[in-house]
Every structure is written in structure tokens, then in C-alpha cells.
Amino acid sequence: MKSPLSLSSVMSFIYLACLALFIAAPMLVIVVFSFDANRFPTLPWGGFSIEWHKAALNDPMIIAALRNSAIVGFGTATLATILGFCAAYLDYRYHFFGKRAMMIAVAIPPAVPVAILGMAMLAFLSRTPIFGSPTAIIVSHTVIASSFAMALIRLRLTELGPDLEQAAWNLGASRAQAIRLIVLPFCRPSIMAAFFLSAAVSFDEFMVAWFVGGVHETLPVRILNMLQGQVNPKINAIGTVVLAISLTLVLIAQRLARTGKETR
Amino acid sequence: MTIPLTPTSARQPQQRGRLQSMTGKTIKAAIGPLVLGLPLALWQICFFVLPLGFLGVVTFWQVRNYRLQPAFVLDNWERMLGSNAFQRAFVHTFSVAAIATVLALVLAWPAAQTIALRLSPRARDRWIAFLILPIFSSYILKVYAWQVILSPQGIINSLLTAAGVSSLNLLGGALSLQIGYMTLTLPAVTLILTFALLGLDRDIIDAARNLGCKGPTLITSVLIPAIRPGIIFAGSTAFLLAFGDYGSPVFLTGSNPPTLSILIVDTIKSGSQWPRASVIGVTMLALPAVGFLIVTMVKWLLKRTRA
Amino acid sequence: MPFRPTDLSRRGFLSAGAAASALAATSQWSPAFAQEPEVLNYLSWPGNADPYLVSEFEKENNCKIMIKEYVGGDQMLAVLNQSPPGSFDMVMADAEYMHLLKDADYLEELDPADYPLNDFFPEFQKFPLHWFDDKLYGVMTDFGYLGLSYNTDLYQPEEVASYDVMWSDKAKGKVGFLDWYLPSMGCVSLSAGNTPPFDLSEDGFEAMKDKLFSLRDQASGFYTIADIFSSLRNGQAHMIPGIGEWITLGLRMDGAPVDTVLPEEGGLQWTESLSILKGTKKRDLARKFIQYTTSPRGQVLQATKVDNKKSIPSVAGWKLLNDTMPKEAEILRMQFDQPNVMEEYKKGRIHYRQLPSLQPIEDWNDIWSDFKSA
Numbered sequence: 001m002k003s004p005l006s007l008s009s010v011m012s013f014i015y016l017a018c019l020a021l022f023i024a025a026p027m028l029v030i031v032v033f034s035f036d037a038n039r040f041p042t043l044p045w046g047g048f049s050i051e052w053h054k055a056a057l058n059d060p061m062i063i064a065a066l067r068n069s070a071i072v073g074f075g076t077a078t079l080a081t082i083l084g085f086c087a088a089y090l091d092y093r094y095h096f097f098g099k100r101a102m103m104i105a106v107a108i109p110p111a112v113p114v115a116i117l118g119m120a121m122l123a124f125l126s127r128t129p130i131f132g133s134p135t136a137i138i139v140s141h142t143v144i145a146s147s148f149a150m151a152l153i154r155l156r157l158t159e160l161g162p163d164l165e166q167a168a169w170n171l172g173a174s175r176a177q178a179i180r181l182i183v184l185p186f187c188r189p190s191i192m193a194a195f196f197l198s199a200a201v202s203f204d205e206f207m208v209a210w211f212v213g214g215v216h217e218t219l220p221v222r223i224l225n226m227l228q229g230q231v232n233p234k235i236n237a238i239g240t241v242v243l244a245i246s247l248t249l250v251l252i253a254q255r256l257a258r259t260g261k262e263t264r
Numbered sequence: 265m266t267i268p269l270t271p272t273s274a275r276q277p278q279q280r281g282r283l284q285s286m287t288g289k290t291i292k293a294a295i296g297p298l299v300l301g302l303p304l305a306l307w308q309i310c311f312f313v314l315p316l317g318f319l320g321v322v323t324f325w326q327v328r329n330y331r332l333q334p335a336f337v338l339d340n341w342e343r344m345l346g347s348n349a350f351q352r353a354f355v356h357t358f359s360v361a362a363i364a365t366v367l368a369l370v371l372a373w374p375a376a377q378t379i380a381l382r383l384s385p386r387a388r389d390r391w392i393a394f395l396i397l398p399i400f401s402s403y404i405l406k407v408y409a410w411q412v413i414l415s416p417q418g419i420i421n422s423l424l425t426a427a428g429v430s431s432l433n434l435l436g437g438a439l440s441l442q443i444g445y446m447t448l449t450l451p452a453v454t455l456i457l458t459f460a461l462l463g464l465d466r467d468i469i470d471a472a473r474n475l476g477c478k479g480p481t482l483i484t485s486v487l488i489p490a491i492r493p494g495i496i497f498a499g500s501t502a503f504l505l506a507f508g509d510y511g512s513p514v515f516l517t518g519s520n521p522p523t524l525s526i527l528i529v530d531t532i533k534s535g536s537q538w539p540r541a542s543v544i545g546v547t548m549l550a551l552p553a554v555g556f557l558i559v560t561m562v563k564w565l566l567k568r569t570r571a
Numbered sequence: 572m573p574f575r576p577t578d579l580s581r582r583g584f585l586s587a588g589a590a591a592s593a594l595a596a597t598s599q600w601s602p603a604f605a606q607e608p609e610v611l612n613y614l615s616w617p618g619n620a621d622p623y624l625v626s627e628f629e630k631e632n633n634c635k636i637m638i639k640e641y642v643g644g645d646q647m648l649a650v651l652n653q654s655p656p657g658s659f660d661m662v663m664a665d666a667e668y669m670h671l672l673k674d675a676d677y678l679e680e681l682d683p684a685d686y687p688l689n690d691f692f693p694e695f696q697k698f699p700l701h702w703f704d705d706k707l708y709g710v711m712t713d714f715g716y717l718g719l720s721y722n723t724d725l726y727q728p729e730e731v732a733s734y735d736v737m738w739s740d741k742a743k744g745k746v747g748f749l750d751w752y753l754p755s756m757g758c759v760s761l762s763a764g765n766t767p768p769f770d771l772s773e774d775g776f777e778a779m780k781d782k783l784f785s786l787r788d789q790a791s792g793f794y795t796i797a798d799i800f801s802s803l804r805n806g807q808a809h810m811i812p813g814i815g816e817w818i819t820l821g822l823r824m825d826g827a828p829v830d831t832v833l834p835e836e837g838g839l840q841w842t843e844s845l846s847i848l849k850g851t852k853k854r855d856l857a858r859k860f861i862q863y864t865t866s867p868r869g870q871v872l873q874a875t876k877v878d879n880k881k882s883i884p885s886v887a888g889w890k891l892l893n894d895t896m897p898k899e900a901e902i903l904r905m906q907f908d909q910p911n912v913m914e915e916y917k918k919g920r921i922h923y924r925q926l927p928s929l930q931p932i933e934d935w936n937d938i939w940s941d942f943k944s945a
Binding site (some may be wrong): 114140 | 269286294296297300301303304305307308309311312313314315316318319332373374375377379382390391393394395396397398400401402403404405406408409410412413419446450451452469479504507508509510516525528529532536541542545548549552569
């Protein structure tokens with residue numbers, strides 16, 4: 001703008017700051033109160049304490065949930081990234097009958113309310129042997145996360161353009177070789193970004209995991225059960241850990257997606 | 265060289281490819297899509313299409329002694345669609361989600377406009393990165409944090425009391441519900457609007473400014489029409505998120521009154537009424553689909569009449 | 572861009588795969604590792620696998636208790652019905668759901684000689700709802716009373732002597748409810764003068780329904796258990812019917828101004844018991860867990876658990892409690908020589924919480940849903 005300090009721009013920056021505060025406020029509250037000595041998060045502040053963090057990390061159910069979350073997150077990220085790449089490459093490279101339907105089937109799961117998806121997965125998976133295992137959660141989360149993985153990788157493929165791969169074919173490379181030598185290296189940052197973002201999606205999801213996981217609780221499910229079961233001062237402490245993990249995953253994904261753009 | 269199955273970007277050869285689709289080379293070239301596509305298709309069919317389809321089938325089953333049994337009865341549909349609890353929850357959920365949609369668009373707009381049109385590219389990237397973070401991080405915890413902030417002896421009221429103002433009843437009403445919905449929707453809606461505005465040709469805006477168009481007029485007669493698809497996408501994202509949400513109504517209003525997602529969970533919890541819960545689920549899924557269909561038809565009709 | 576033979580595909584995903592299988596190997600779902608502790612799958616109300624309760628047992632028997640939590644017996648039945656047989660080894664159930672579990676053939680018959688039933692107060696030694704055809708199917712672990720819990724800063728005990736206070740102007744918008752039809756509607760039924768509260772004629776049922784709906788504007792919300800705690804504590808709710816000392820005692824010890832009364836119209840009793848589920852492969856371990864929970868030591872732990880306190884049926888448990896934690900025994904009103912929780916039981920103001928006998932459960936549930944959305 002010509003005059004950056006005009007009243008309207010000052011107002012709009014203040015507004016932006018307010019919005020940022022609104023978005024950040026709940027996360028700050030969790031972090032701050034996890035260090036509060038009070039048993040229930042109320043003012044006045046009860047003094048600095050890491051007692052609840054210790055208690056949370058000594059709770060075997062929380063540790064088990066953390067381990068489940070890690071397994072589910074890793075499994076989901078691996079599968080969703082592979083499927084997301086397949087979908088993105090198919091969409092980028094080929095035309096065939098039913099492609100549109102297939103792409104919609106990959107893209108749409110995040111738009112389905114999780115309560116419904118969870119119920120459907122439970123009704124369906126309870127008829128299979130994988131029900132109630134971490135595998136059931138991985139399968140369900142992969143359906144949701146593939147959509148995000150596809151979007152990230154597809155965006156990167158748009159930057160590749162069609163010519164390079166064709167040039168490789170002309171030089172005698174097979175299709176598999178062209179994918180391996182050109183497409184995958186080019187997409188590498190976005191593939192890794194997709195991996196971390198899928199892990200974050202899985203790490204954050206609680207409703208479907210609650211429906212299909214049986215006794216295997218992931219960390220967000222443990223939190224949901226703590227919120228619905230007993231009031232528990234460990235919640236802020238474990239919340240801080242969860243926040244830190246999911247923020248790290250998303251930040252890594254962002255970093256990677258950006259490196260992709262810069263190497264171009 | 266023939267490329268039977270061609271890149272999306274090259275429209276012309278694609279038709280040629282289809283014509284040649286009987287040659288041996290084509291079959292060989294079809295291996296690619298088969299190898300990549302078949303696992304993908306099977307996965308999405310097995311773990312997404314079939315479960316949702318099965319949900320539709322279950323609506324006709326029945327429950328005996330807490331056990332789900334295959335059947336073909338319309339009783340679940342009759343009972344649910346005729347029930348007061350369902351009708352009221354439907355109206356309630358629809359209206360609070362609609363309010364959340366409008367609210368999110370209105371609140372996000374000024375922020376998106378600032379980020380997209382006023383900030384330097386560097387600052388803009390920072391803001392975009394900031395807005396992506398909360399979309400994927402612990403929604404349920406944030407709702408719980410709002411409970412701590414808003415409750416009668418919570419943070420805001422403690423501050424008010426300390427300042428000598430009488431405390432406010434913040435938790436458990438329309439306000440706290442919308443605060444929850446905004447936590448859920450605002451980052452995504454702001455992002456979508458920002459990207460839509462970034463996609464605009466700056467020359468259009470400058471031209472409009474040069475013609476003396478500014479402030480609200482610039483927004484209503486230039487920006488909004490130019491990014492209408494982005495607004496529709498942002499709005500439908502907000503609506504779908506709020507419409508299907510479980511966390512905010514449970515933890516910020518104490519299910520008072522229940523939304524459809526709560527009703528689903530309640531219906532399953534009490535008496536294992538899977539078929540009836542499925543009726544609610546199918547209805548919830550059908551609503552956006554019907555909405556989409558109507559919009560498409562109206563568009564098509566408008567085009568026809570104009571032509 | 573040059574051709575870079577970076578084989579992300581093979582090496583990357585191979586190592587990913589290796590890592591995945593390594594991770595999988597450490598998780599519970601690979602039973603191949605013999606030194607893994609045995610897992611006991613436990614379906615229960617929240618908090619019953621708290622380390623305070625189970626860690627001693629886990630250490631002694633080199634096992635791990637995995638809990639699936641539910642709130643309310645209907646939810647418990649829903650979970651059981653959706654899970655393949657053998658998913659759970661044991662269940663902690665409320666007495667009123669025992670006949671449903673028995674009818675659906677979920678329960679293993681228990682040998683009374685295995686359990687210290689003779690340690691129990693006489694009235695609990697052969698608790699009717701746990702026996703079918705003179706065979707034992709569940710061992711009682713704890714019990715408690717449900718009445719009206721209220722904020723002691725705002726109400727005097729005499730104000731809350733009757734459930735009628737819920738309809739007062741003072742309580743408008745401040746009556747919280749546990750989101751479970753059974754205790755909530757049970758208390759409303761008691762307040763309408765129905766004893767026993769769950770056996771209602773059609774007219775009685777209609778009258779109870781009208782009485783319930785007249786409470787709608789008084790309601791502040793319909794809470795899960797944690798929200799019951801927080802709403803009483805933070806002032807969102809000033810009174811809640813159908814809950815009891817298992818909630819208010821923990822809160823009061825933490826400094827919250829709350830108490831529970833059994834109003835003149837009466838209160839409800841809940842009773843929890845442990846059962847072994849058919850299809851389990853760990854019958855012996857499950858039996859040991861029940862023996863542990865009903866032993867004096869296990870009983871004391873049940874009674875003194877943080878947050879929700881329970882009354883225990885074992886006289887031997889009471890003795891140990893009085894010997895080792897006299898202060899707790901006083902607070903929990905489990906002293907032999909003082910007015911204690913058993914006396915309320917004998918006064919006859921307490922009714923078993925039971926399932927509705929003359930209407931389908933579904934009708935009660937539907938009315939509860941209707942009430943919430945009204």
C-alpha cells in the first residue's frame with residue numbers, strides 16, 4: 001500500500017492480531033495450566049509445578065496410548081503417503097474411465113463427519129478380524145489422510161509439468177524407470193511432507209479411533225476418555241505433550257513442502 | 265511415438281489415445297494405471313465406499329436384545345424421521361451450523377484480505393504457516409481449554425471479578441458454542457479465502473482502485489464476485505465442519521440441546537440402536553449431497569435459460 | 572533438472588517397512604513374544620484401571636490390565652454386542668444389568684467358594700441381583716447411594732431436604748443432569764412419590780414424564796462424568812440429582828463446597844460387581860483379579876481411590892481401612908462405632924437402581940432424548 005500506516009491498515013493489523021490471539025488462546029491456556037500446581041485449572045495460579053507432567057508420564061495408560069498413537073500414526077502415514085502418491089500420479093498422468101469417481105472417493109473422506117465415518121467403520125469392521133486392533137485404526141485413518149497426502153503431492157506434480165517424463169521415455173526409459181528416476185525424486189519433499197501431515201492427521205483424530213479401536217486407545221482417545229470419565233489434572237500436562245507433537249509434525253510438513261518449492 | 269494414455273495436460277492426444285485403445289501397446293501401457301490404480305481403488309472401495317454403503321443397509325436392519333440382526337424393515341426410518349428429538353436436533357444443528365458458516369466467513373474475511381493484499385510475501389507466508397498449524401492440532405483439547413476459560417469461575421470471570429466487574433454467564437449457551445465452532449473453522453476458512461484472494465490478478469484490483477472504487481464497494485463489487493468459488497468452498501467447509509462436530513456441543517453447551525452428532529452417539533450408547541443411528545448418519549450425509557444437487561441444477565437451468 | 576538416481580522409493584520405503592515391523596513387534600497385537608506380560612481385557616466404568624487400583628496386581632501376576640471404559644450399562648451392552656467373543660475377559664457391571672448379561676449368555680458361572688463372600692455384610696452375601704437359579708454370576712465389589720448433590724455455599728441442608736428444590740426459581744438454569752436416563756429419571760420418579768421408582772403404571776409413567784418435562788427450563792446441561800465434576804466445581808451447575816458421594820466426596824476433599832443428601836422422597840443404590848465373560852482364555856487370571864479386588868487390601872483401595880470414592884461390602888475391608896487409615900474411614904463414614912453408610916441402607920429410604928419393569932427400556936431412553944432436545 002502506498003501509505004502503510006494509514007488508519008485502515010493499522011486497524012486491519014490489530015484485527016489480525018486479535019484473530020491470532022483467539023486462535024492461540026486455547027493452546028496457550030493448556031500449556032500454561034499444565035505447569036499450575038492446582039488440581040483443577042482455576043485462577044489464581046497455584047504456583048509453578050511439573051508434578052502433573054511427571055504424573056502423566058508415569059501413567060501406564062498414557063504411555064500405552066502414546067505407543068498406540070505412534071504405531072497408528074506411523075502406519076497411517078506410510079500407507080496414506082503410498083496411496084496418496086498413486087492417486088496424485090494417476091490423476092496427473094492418465095485419463096481413464098472412472099477416474100473422476102476414483103478421485104472423488106480419495107478426496108472426499110475428510111468431508112464426512114467423523115461420527116458418521118466412525119459408526120460406518122465400526123459397523124463394517126466389526127465383521128472383520130481386524131476389528132478392535134490398532135490395524136483397524138490405521139485402516140480408517142489412512143482413508144482420511146490419503147486425501148491430504150494426494151493434495152500435497154498433486155500440487156507438486158503440477159510444477160513438474162508433463163514434458164520431463166516424456167523426454168525420459170523418448171530416451172528409452174521405461175515407465176517404472178521414469179517414475180523412479182524423475183517423478184519420485186522431484187516429488188520427494190512433498191512425499192515427505194505428505195508423510196508428516198498424514199501422521200499429524202492421524203495423531204489428532206479421536207472419534208473414529210474411539211469407535212473402531214476397542215481397548216486400544218490412542219492418545220486423543222485417552223484424552224477424550226479422561227475428559228468424559230474422571231476429572232484429571234494430568235490432562236493439561238498430557239495436552240501439552242500432544243500439542244507439541246502435533247505442532248512439530250505439521251511444522252516439519254510445512255518446512256518440507258516449502259523446500260520443495262525452493263528447489264525448483 | 266504413441267502415448268496411448270496421455271497426460272491430463274495434453275487434451276488433444278488423449279482422444280487419439282482412446283481411439284487406439286485396442287492395440288497391444290495400449291494394453292501394455294494400461295499396466296501403469298492398473299498397478300497404481302487397482303490397490304488404490306480396492307482400498308477406497310473396501311474401507312470407504314463399502315462401509316458407508318453398509319451404513320445405508322443397516323438402516324433397514326433391526327435390534328433384538330441389544331443385538332443387530334439383518335432384516336428389511338422401514339421402522340427405523342419411520343421412527344427416527346417422526347421423532348421429536350431428531351427433528352429438533354436437525355433444525356438446531358442446521359441453524360447453528362449455518363450461523364457458524366456466516367460468522368466464520370465474516371470474521372475471516374478482513375483477516376484474509378489483510379494477509380493476501382496488505383502483507384509482504386514473507387509476512388504472508390508466516391501467517392499462512394501459522395494458520396495451518398491449528399487445523400491439525402488437538403481440537404478436542406482446545407475445546408476443553410475454552411471450557412476452562414469461559415466457565416463461571418474460569419479465567420475470564422476471575423479476571424472480571426478481580427477488576428470489580430460482576431461475573432458473566434459465558435459457558436453453556438449459543439456464544440460458547442460458536443466460540444467452539446470458530447476454533448474449529450476460522451483457521452481453515454481464513455486460509456481458503458486468503459488463497460482465493462492471492463489467486464486474483466492484482467491488476468484487476470488496481471484498475472478498480474484507479475476507477476475510484478475502494479473500501480466496502482471494492483469488496484462487494486470487485487473482490488467478492490471475483491472469488492465467489494473460493495467463498496463457496498470456504499463456506500461449505502465451515503458448514504460441514506460445524507454440522508458434523510461433536511466436541512463443541514458436548515463440552516461447551518453440555519449437550520443442551522443435543523446436535524445430530526450427539527444424537528448419533530446417544531442412540532448407539534442407549535440401547536445399541538445402530539439402525540436408527542445410521543438413519544441419522546445417512547440423513548446427515550444426504551443433506552449436503554442434496555444441496556449440491558440443487559445448486560448444480562439451478563446453475564444448469566440458468567445457463568440454459570440464458571443460452 | 573538432471574536425472575538423479577535417488578531411490579527414495581526402495582531404500583526409503585524398505586527402511587520404513589523395517590521400522591514399521593519393528594514397532595509392530597513391540598506392540599500388544601503381536602502375541603509371538605512370550606515374555607510380553609499377559610493382557611487382561613477389562614470392560615468397565617471409567618477409572619477402574621487406575622494404577623492406584625491395579626498396579627500391585629499387575630506386578631504380582633506379570634500382567635497388564637487393558638480397560639475399555641463405558642458410561643452406563645446400555646453402552647456396556649452396546650460395546651459387548653459389537654465385539655467378537657473373547658474381546659473382553661471380564662466386566663464390571665451394575666447390578667441392574669446383570670440379568671441382561673445373563674440372558675444374552677455372556678457370563679460364566681462362578682464358584683462361590685473361590686471368593687471371600689463370607690467377609691461381606693450379611694445383606695450383601697447373597698445379593699439377589701447377582702444370583703440366577705442359585706448360581707453365582709457376579710461378585711460385588713462396591714456400592715453407593717444416589718440422591719441430590721448440591722452447592723453448600725448456595726443452599727442450606729434444609730432447603731434441599733426435598734427434590735422439590737429443583738423446581739425453585741433459585742435453581743432455574745442451574746440444575747445439572749448426568750447424561751444417563753436411569754438415575755436421572757429415577758430421582759424424578761421418586762420426587763413424584765413413586766416407590767419403587769422404576770415400576771410405573773402407564774398413568775404413573777405419563778405423570779413422571781410430565782414432571783420431567785416441567786424441569787426442562789431448569790436444566791443447565793447434560794453432562795458426562797468429568798463434566799459433572801467440573802460443572803459442580805466451577806458453578807455451572809448448583810445441584811445435580813441422581814449422583815452421590817462417589818462424586819461429591821472427592822470434590823469436597825479438594826475444597827469444593829458440595830455435598831450430597833438423600834432427600835425425604837428417597838434415594839437410589841447402585842451396586843457394582845465383577846464377572847468373567849464367556850470366551851475368555853484367561854479365566855484363571857480373571858478369577859485372581861476378582862479375588863484381589865474383593866480381598867481386604869483390594870477393597871480398601873476401591874474405597875480410597877482418588878476422585879471417586881465408593882462404599883465397600885467387605886467387613887474385612889472395613890476393618891483394614893479402620894486399622895490403617897482411620898481418618899479416611901471417618902470421612903468415608905465406614906466406622907463401625909459411628910453412624911455409617913450401612914445404616915442408611917437399613918433405614919429403607921434406599922431403593923435399588925433397577926431397569927424399568929413395565930415399559931420397554933427404549934421408551935425411557937426415547938423420553939430422555941426427547942427431554943434433552945425439548
